[in-house]
Each structure stands twice: as C-alpha cells, then as structure tokens.
Amino acid sequence: MAMKAVVFRGAFDVGVETRPKPIIRDQTDAIIRVKLAGICGSELHMYRGHQKTATGHIMGHEFIGIIDQIGSDVSKFAVGDEVVSIFSPVCLRCWYCKQGLTNRCIEGVAFGTQKLDGGQAEFVRVPFADGTLQLVPADLDKSLLIMMCDIFPTGYYGACHANCDQSLDSLESSVVVCLGCGPVGICAIATARSKGIKTVLAVDSVQDRLDEAAHLGAIPLNLSKHNILEEVKSRTYGRGADAVIEVVGNPAALQSAFELLRPCGILSSVGFHQDNLPFTGLDCYLKNITMNFGRVPVRTVFNDALQCLIENQKALRNYVTHELSLDEAASGYDLFEKRVARKVILRVQALD
Amino acid sequence: MAMKAVVFRGAFDVGVETRPKPIIRDQTDAIIRVKLAGICGSELHMYRGHQKTATGHIMGHEFIGIIDQIGSDVSKFAVGDEVVSIFSPVCLRCWYCKQGLTNRCIEGVAFGTQKLDGGQAEFVRVPFADGTLQLVPADLDKSLLIMMCDIFPTGYYGACHANCDQSLDSLESSVVVCLGCGPVGICAIATARSKGIKTVLAVDSVQDRLDEAAHLGAIPLNLSKHNILEEVKSRTYGRGADAVIEVVGNPAALQSAFELLRPCGILSSVGFHQDNLPFTGLDCYLKNITMNFGRVPVRTVFNDALQCLIENQKALRNYVTHELSLDEAASGYDLFEKRVARKVILRVQALD
Structure with a gap:
C-alpha cells in the first residue's frame, strides 16, 4: 500500500512523494x-544544508497519531490508542535506559534521518513502541502536545540544568539568561518561570520571539538594540548572570553565554554545536564554571x-502560528x- | 624587626632571606x-617557570601557627590561638562569601604571590582573619592538618563534583577515575573512598604515588604499563567511567579525561589549566557531558x-615524607x- 510522505531532496528542497506504507519489522x-x-527547528540544520546528509528519507521527528498495527512484543499499547512519540526510539532495555539516560539509548537514532524514516507522512514505523510512545493526555491541546516530542522537554532540560530546580529562596533572587528565543528558548523560558525564577532575561534579535518571551514573563532584550552584557550586569550588581541557557548552537552564542555568566555560574547548553569551544581551560578555571551539554x-x-x-498552555495558546x-x-x-x-504543524489525513 | 622567609628568586631558585616582620595593616x-x-604542588608551576611571575615575594600558601598580633576588628580569634589558614583570604563580606562561594571572594588573592606574601616564613600577615583562619582541631596530627589549607579540600571538591555525594546505591556501582595521584589526587581518592565509591581507578606514572593510591583502596593503573582506556572499559561493560576527577592541569589530561568518560558522565576538573580545551562543542553535545572547573x-x-x-588519617600517616x-x-x-x-613540610622556629 502506498502513502504520502515529506521527503528530503536536498538543501531548501522538501516535497511530498509517494512511498510504501511502512510495515512491522x-x-x-x-x-x-x-x-x-x-516541523522542528533542528530540521532546519538539514534543510538549510549546514548539516550535510544524503537525500531521500522521510522528514519529521514530531508526531501524534493512532496506533494502526502493533508487533506482538508491544505490551503497553493496543491498536486504536492515540499516542505521541519521542523524537528518537527508547528501547528501555539498555543500561542507559535503565539509568533514565534515555537520551543515550543505544538504539536511539532520530526519526527523520537516513537511519529512520520520520513522521511527516501518513504512516510511520515506531521502533520500541513501549519506550518511544506515550498515551496522549486528556488535558492538553494537541497542537501544543506536539511540543512534547522534542522542543518542550529540550527547553525544560535546559532550564532545569540551569539550576531552576533548586530551592525557592535562591530561585527568587536568581537571574537566568536565555540566549535564543526560538521554539526551544520559549519552552526553556516557560519552564524557568514555572519553576519560580523571577528574573529571566530573554535574548534574541527577532521582535516577534521577544514579544512571546515577554508574554511568558521574561524581560526581552533585543540583540540589535541592547548591549546585552551591560543589561545583565546592571541587573546583577555587576556580577553577571547566575545561569545562562544557550539554545542557539553556534560558537558566538556559546562565547556570549560564557561572558554573561558570573563566576561559579552555570552554562546549560542544549544547542547543537559543531565547532570548537570559544573559551580556554584557563577561562573555565577562573570562572569556576559548571557546564552541561547535550540532548x-x-x-x-x-x-x-x-x-x-x-x-503554560494558556500563555502558549497562540504559539502554533501555522497549521497546514x-x-x-x-x-x-x-x-x-x-x-x-x-x-508549523502539518495536519495529516491518512487514507485507509 | 627582621625575620627569615623563603623568597622566590626565579625558576628553580628559592632561598631564605631576611625580611621585615609583617605588621597589621x-x-x-x-x-x-x-x-x-x-610546599604545595601548585607552587611548582611558578618554581618550574611555567607560570611566569615577577620575583621577590615570600612563598607559601599552606601554614599553621599561633596568633601573634591581631587587628581590632578581628572578633573570632585572640592572640595565642593556634590556627590554620586557607590558601587565600576570605572576607566574609562580599556577595560571593555570603553565598558560600568563598573561592571567588572579591578579596581572594593567593598567599605566596606578588600580591600577598606567603607563609613560608617566621611570620605572615593574614588579611580578613575571621574568614581566612580556622582554629586548629584537637583530633588531627598537625603535619596532616597542613593538607587542610589547600590540597585536601581541593581533592575533596573534585571528588564531590564527581557526584561522590549522591545516594549510596549509585555510589556502590559507580566507577570513578582519578587522573593524577599527586597530593591533590590522593586527597580526591581518599574522599571518593570515604564517600562510598567502591571502584576508584587511580592513574599515574609514578609508582610510589600509585602505591599510596592502592593503600587508600583505589585500583592503581600505571600510565606506562596499562592501556588506561581499555582498563576503564573492561570495568564498565565497555561504556567508560561514570566520572573522572582530573587534577593534573594540562590538555593531555583533560583530553584523556574526556575520552575515558561514558556518555552523560561527569568531568570534574580541579587542575589549573592554561591552554585551549582539547575537545569540541560537538564532542560535548554527543557526550552529553557535565563539567565542573576551578578552585x-x-x-x-x-x-x-x-x-x-x-x-583517613591513619591511612595517610606516612603521607608527609619530608619535614625540613x-x-x-x-x-x-x-x-x-x-x-x-x-x-614536604617546613618546621619553623620563629624568634621573638
């Protein structure tokens, strides 16, 4: 049986093609x-051609749907269940999964890559369904639920590593900077505010993103209008930020994050980095820095x-601007x- | 009044000179x-000429003694008290001190440098005495107490940042590598073992240091005899170490620490680094690494x-090999x- 799927053909070139409906393997x-x-921001690395990759695979690692077929070893779900997927499979059997380090599952290849076709299609095969899927919760709009596949947990993780999970006393006086207010940054800001951080400084150059950050209670700082270092210092008695969440994924952002931090501050980086680190061992020693990287x-x-x-669903209700x-x-x-x-969300009408 | 003091004259050249006895400023x-x-290992950076510095200051940031004179604003101590000093002054008044981040006290210049004469002398001036000094405890040999000025807390900090402070369940199965078994490494190993880490792999090339590490319950690995990566992998089902404590302070050690870690591992670096970091942003992202640097x-x-x-005092009783x-x-x-x-400890007989 055939289906429609969004296929990567090369930089700035994706298109709907006909592919065989996947089967249980x-x-x-x-x-x-x-x-x-x-459509996730991390797919733009591939779309824009920065992240070199072969062509021909089905895109997408954010998807919600109904279980259509199921293997005999799947125990937690049944055909007809409405489910949301994680951006990469989780086997639940390897050492990492058993430690809760499902980000490093040994079976964890991302959907929407050469290794595993993605979910921008009428059907998608999900390996290790018991670990990779979650039942759709009742109390959340589905267009926001799509954020749970990747970007909301990613932002949440960035915010929690920036020590937003500690005691409230300290949280109230903490100054946390979020560098980058794209989708993941917005999720990090929402988390930091929910966790009790009063002062979240949101840095970007796109006014619409800064408006959304302000809507969530952050203080917007426009890169093209403000001297960010001075703005941060003026709010921290000249010390610098207690923590910086860096979601951009380039050396300039990482260098800026480092500079904005006070001594003994925390750099929480969830951006995808491909270059050298723009600071030295001496910088790190003298800053007494703590850093977290990764997914x-x-x-x-x-x-x-x-x-x-x-x-945060009420504040984020206008977050999905395009349903196509x-x-x-x-x-x-x-x-x-x-x-x-x-x-952007794609609404799919699958044929039977 | 004059006194004797150990003066830095240049690389591989220190000597006893006569200096004025310090006064309350x-x-x-x-x-x-x-x-x-x-004599602390960190002074060897200066002694060996790696760390360029002007000459003429009094060496030493590890010292124990009797309070001889006291300023009128010192409230916690009296003349005649026997005290041990921290390697750099702690003002107790700045924001960092109030947060417990005394390592970044704004008054914190190290003893034994151009900025502050050190304690390898008959007398030494201690700024911010209330914060910088501690009463000598009753239940510890003084030749071991000298380790409390710097190296034991430094090793302790390295071990605690390697997550040795978490729940016992996880500690028992953790594999922690200590890269470098000089004085600070030995203190880190003692801490890790005291905190319940069963498997501490101690890496060095000096057999005497490895013997001491083994005496504290670590598994010694000699750099010149073992393939360290293979040894670590063979004890971790091929994954790599849960944490690496790096006390050496050069890029090779840092690179080795990175390579020995499993994904989502912790790199705790207390070595003094002066070079570029020997890993990239992509390395950090893919390793999902947590890193702590500094003093x-x-x-x-x-x-x-x-x-x-x-x-650990019984196990460490032979640690000081030379009293001069x-x-x-x-x-x-x-x-x-x-x-x-x-x-090496210098026993000082001050004149009145």
Missing part, C-alpha cells in the same frame, strides 16, 4: 497513522515537563526557515 | 607566628572535608619537584 514496532506532525532524556522528564507545559496540510509541507518549511512562522 | 588582619608551612571554596567545605581527612627546617626550603622544593618527596 520487529515485534517491538508499532505503525502509527499520523494525525499531526511538527534531553525525553522519556525520563516527560511527566514533569508535560505538567510544566500544561501550566501535508501537501503544503514545502511551504511550511519555507515559512519556518524565514522566521515568518513561530511553529 | 588593616584592623581585620592577624599576624601569625608560623609553626608549620607546606574549591575551602571555608565552605572545611568541616566536611576535615571530617573526611580525619577518617625553614633554612632547608630550597632542598625541599628540589625534592618535591623531582617527585622524591610526596609532601
């Missing part, structure tokens, strides 16, 4: 009939992060890449 | 009649670290620099 698989699929264990933080998203059909995917990538759209 | 000062002074807030950890040292007179300081530096001595 392992008895831990499920086949999902997709209802909603998101979130979505499954481990899922329930806490979901709670945080539910708390699967056929309009190319236009969705274009709008998102040009920063016209905050978040 | 600020009313928060105390003048200490020194009884014992240690210990001695005052904040003092009591806990002291308890740990007291627990102040006049023999040059010989002490030479023995320590050549790794003939594990730890």
Whole structure:
C-alpha cells in the first residue's frame, strides 16, 4: 500500500512523494497513522544544508497519531490508542535506559534521518513502541502536545540544568539568561518561570520571539538594540548572570553565554554545536564554571515537563502560528526557515 | 624587626632571606607566628617557570601557627590561638562569601604571590582573619592538618563534583577515575573512598604515588604499563567511567579525561589549566557531558572535608615524607619537584 510522505531532496528542497506504507519489522514496532506532525527547528540544520546528509528519507521527528498495527512484543499499547512519540526510539532495555539516560539509548537514532524514516507522512514505523510512545493526555491541546516530542522537554532540560530546580529562596533572587528565543528558548523560558525564577532575561534579535518571551514573563532584550552584557550586569550588581541557557548552537552564542555568566555560574547548553569551544581551560578555571551539554532524556522528564507545559498552555495558546496540510509541507518549511512562522504543524489525513 | 622567609628568586631558585616582620595593616588582619608551612604542588608551576611571575615575594600558601598580633576588628580569634589558614583570604563580606562561594571572594588573592606574601616564613600577615583562619582541631596530627589549607579540600571538591555525594546505591556501582595521584589526587581518592565509591581507578606514572593510591583502596593503573582506556572499559561493560576527577592541569589530561568518560558522565576538573580545551562543542553535545572547573571554596567545605581527612588519617600517616627546617626550603622544593618527596613540610622556629 502506498502513502504520502515529506521527503528530503536536498538543501531548501522538501516535497511530498509517494512511498510504501511502512510495515512491522520487529515485534517491538508499532505503525502509527499520523494525525499531526511538527516541523522542528533542528530540521532546519538539514534543510538549510549546514548539516550535510544524503537525500531521500522521510522528514519529521514530531508526531501524534493512532496506533494502526502493533508487533506482538508491544505490551503497553493496543491498536486504536492515540499516542505521541519521542523524537528518537527508547528501547528501555539498555543500561542507559535503565539509568533514565534515555537520551543515550543505544538504539536511539532520530526519526527523520537516513537511519529512520520520520513522521511527516501518513504512516510511520515506531521502533520500541513501549519506550518511544506515550498515551496522549486528556488535558492538553494537541497542537501544543506536539511540543512534547522534542522542543518542550529540550527547553525544560535546559532550564532545569540551569539550576531552576533548586530551592525557592535562591530561585527568587536568581537571574537566568536565555540566549535564543526560538521554539526551544520559549519552552526553556516557560519552564524557568514555572519553576519560580523571577528574573529571566530573554535574548534574541527577532521582535516577534521577544514579544512571546515577554508574554511568558521574561524581560526581552533585543540583540540589535541592547548591549546585552551591560543589561545583565546592571541587573546583577555587576556580577553577571547566575545561569545562562544557550539554545542557539553556534560558537558566538556559546562565547556570549560564557561572558554573561558570573563566576561559579552555570552554562546549560542544549544547542547543537559543531565547532570548537570559544573559551580556554584557563577561562573555565577562573570562572569556576559548571557546564552541561547535550540532548534531553525525553522519556525520563516527560511527566514533569508535560505538567510544566500544561501550566503554560494558556500563555502558549497562540504559539502554533501555522497549521497546514501535508501537501503544503514545502511551504511550511519555507515559512519556518524565514522566521515568518513561530511553529508549523502539518495536519495529516491518512487514507485507509 | 627582621625575620627569615623563603623568597622566590626565579625558576628553580628559592632561598631564605631576611625580611621585615609583617605588621597589621588593616584592623581585620592577624599576624601569625608560623609553626608549620607546606610546599604545595601548585607552587611548582611558578618554581618550574611555567607560570611566569615577577620575583621577590615570600612563598607559601599552606601554614599553621599561633596568633601573634591581631587587628581590632578581628572578633573570632585572640592572640595565642593556634590556627590554620586557607590558601587565600576570605572576607566574609562580599556577595560571593555570603553565598558560600568563598573561592571567588572579591578579596581572594593567593598567599605566596606578588600580591600577598606567603607563609613560608617566621611570620605572615593574614588579611580578613575571621574568614581566612580556622582554629586548629584537637583530633588531627598537625603535619596532616597542613593538607587542610589547600590540597585536601581541593581533592575533596573534585571528588564531590564527581557526584561522590549522591545516594549510596549509585555510589556502590559507580566507577570513578582519578587522573593524577599527586597530593591533590590522593586527597580526591581518599574522599571518593570515604564517600562510598567502591571502584576508584587511580592513574599515574609514578609508582610510589600509585602505591599510596592502592593503600587508600583505589585500583592503581600505571600510565606506562596499562592501556588506561581499555582498563576503564573492561570495568564498565565497555561504556567508560561514570566520572573522572582530573587534577593534573594540562590538555593531555583533560583530553584523556574526556575520552575515558561514558556518555552523560561527569568531568570534574580541579587542575589549573592554561591552554585551549582539547575537545569540541560537538564532542560535548554527543557526550552529553557535565563539567565542573576551578578552585574549591575551602571555608565552605572545611568541616566536611576535615571530617573526611580525619577518617583517613591513619591511612595517610606516612603521607608527609619530608619535614625540613625553614633554612632547608630550597632542598625541599628540589625534592618535591623531582617527585622524591610526596609532601614536604617546613618546621619553623620563629624568634621573638
């Protein structure tokens, strides 16, 4: 049987093509009939050609749908269940999964890559369904739920590593900077505010993003209008920020994060970095810095992060600016890449 | 009045000279009649000429003695009290001190530098005596107490940042590597073992240091005999260490620390680094690494670290291999620099 799917053809070129409907390969698989699929900022690395990759795979690692078929070893779900997926499979069997470090599951290849077709399609095969899927919760709008596949937990993780999970006394006086107010930054800001950080300084150059950050209670700082270091110092008696959440993923952002931090501050980096680190060992020693890098264990933080998203759903209700059909995917990538759209969701009408 | 003091004259050249006895400059000062002074590994950076510095200052940031004179604003001590000093002054008044981040006290210049004469002398001026000094505890040999000025808290801090302070369940199965078994490494190993880490792998190339590490319950790995990465992997089902404590302070050690870590591992670096970081942003992202750099807030950890040292005092009783007179300081530096001595202490007989 055939289906429609959004295929990566090369830089700035995605399009809907006809592909075979996926089938169960392992008895831990499920086949999902997709209802909603998101376009994620991390896909823009590939779309823009920065992240070199072969072509021909189906895009998308954010999706919600109905279980259409199921392998005999899937025990937690049944055909007909409405589920939301994590951006990469979670086997639940390896040492990392058993420690809760599901971000480093040994089976964890991302959906929407050469290694695993993604969810911007009418159907998608989900390996290790018991670990990779979660039932759709009742109390959250589904267009926001798509944020739980990747960006909300990622922002949540960035905020928690910036010590937003500590005692309230300290939180109230903490000054946390979020560098980058794209989708993940907005999720980090929402989390930091929910966790009790009064002063979150939101840094970006796109006014629409800063407006959204301000809407969530952050203090917006426009890179093109403000001297960010001076703004941070003026709010911290000249010391610098207690923590910086860096979600951008380039050396300039990392260098700025480092400079904005006070001694003994925390650098929480969830951006995808590909270059050298723009600071030295001496810098690190003298700053007495703590740094966290890398991707979130979505499954481990899922329930806490979901709670945080539910708390913020009213403030985020206008966050998804564009809902398009699967056929309009190319236009969705274009709008998102040009920063016209905050978040694009593809509504999929699968044939039986 | 004159006194004898160990003066830095240039690389590989220290010697005893006559200097004026220090006087109270600020009313928060105390003048200490020194009884014992240690030579610290970090002074070898200067001694060996790696750390360029002007000459003429009095060496030493490890010392114990009797309060000889006291400023009118010192409230916690009296003339005649026997005290041990922290390696750099702690004002107790600045924002950092109030947060317990005494390692970044705004008044915190190290003893034994151009900015502040040190304690390898008959007398030493101690700024901010109330914060910088601690009463000598009753239940510890003084030649071991000298380790509390710097190296034991530094090793303690390195071990605690390697997550040795978490729940026992996890500690028992954790594999922690200590890279470098000089004085600070030995203190880190003692702490890690006291905190319940069963498997501490101690890495060095000096057999005497490895013997001491083994004496404290670590598994010694000789750099010149073992493939360290293979040894670590063979004990961790191929994953790598849960945490690495790096006390060496050069890029090779830092690179090795990075390579020995499993994904989501912790790199705790207390070594003094002056070079570029030998790993990239992509390395950090893919390793999902947590890193801590820098110096210990001695005052904040003092009591806990002291308890740990007291627990280990029997095992460490032979740790100080050389007790010399102040006049023999040059010989002490030479023995320590050549790794003939594990730890050198200068016994000072001050004149009145």
